[in-house]
Amino acid sequence: MVDQRPGYMSPGFRTPGDKVHQRKSRAATVRRRKIGVVVALVVIAAVAVVTAFVWPGFARQGADPQPDVTVTAAPPTPTAEPVDLPGDATAFLSAMPGSVLQLVRLEPAEDTELVEDADAVEAWAVTYGDGSTGGEQVELRAGQWADADAAEQVHSALLAAAGDTSADGDVLVDGEVVGTYALTTGSPAGTSVVTWRNGTAVFEVRGPDRLVQDFYQAFPL
Incomplete structure (x- = not known):
């Protein structure tokens, strides 16, 4: 028997209004879930962009690699003054630079061996040093001959x-x-010799290994 009291509804009974309310509740829940998913995706994308391009910048580094920077030290410069050449110095002697890297020209002397024994037109022995007592030095021999053939013969003899x-x-x-x-290889150990010819001029420099090689590379003749 159904209870006919006013306002009474059986437990299994649902009115049309209840069904509409349930559908609205489910729709609201679905919308909230969709909004949550969209927000989460936006946050993930923002984090990915920051990680790739701002910190630590993996994507930027991969797309635009930075070139390696090589720092080259400036060549050494002298701290002493070169010895002045005599007023009657020849053009060849005057061409001997006042300084090479950190070394300065010291007192030149005539190389009589190359003049008397090798028929040089002129020849000079020039010491280059850093100007300090007991400091590094190299010994340069420089000679000039009448022609390239004569210079080549002397060059070959010096090499031998x-x-x-x-x-x-x-x-x-x-x-x-x-x-x-x-x-x-020079003598004593730890020294080297560089011998070279430039047209009719022949040069030979002796001294500490690395210093001699650097001197030759920087010497202008």
Whole structure:
């Protein structure tokens, strides 16, 4: 028997209004879930962008690699003054630079051996040093001959006397080969000799290994 009391509804009974309310509640829940998913995706995307392009910048580094920077030290410069050349110095002697890297020209002297025994037009022995007492020095011999053939003969004789060659190559001036150079082991140990020819001029420098090689590379003749 159904209870006919006013306002009474059986437990299993649902009015049309209840059904509408349930559908609205489910729709609101679905919308909230969709909004939550969208917000989460936006947050994830923002984090990915910040990580890739701002910190630590993996994507930016991959797309635009930064070039390696090589810092090259400035060449050493002298702290002493070169010795003045005599007022009657020849053009060849005057061409000997006042300084090479940290070394300055000291008192030049005539190389009588190259003049008397090798028929040089003129030849000079020039010491280059850092100007300090007991400091590093190199000894330069520089001579000039009447023609390239005579200079080549002297160059070959100096090379033979210097010993075994450890490196050699062409001497270039404005891209043109004007002679050759050779690096040999000097005596005592720890020293080297570089001998080279530039046209009618022949040069030989002796001194500590690395210093001699740097001196040759920087020498302008």
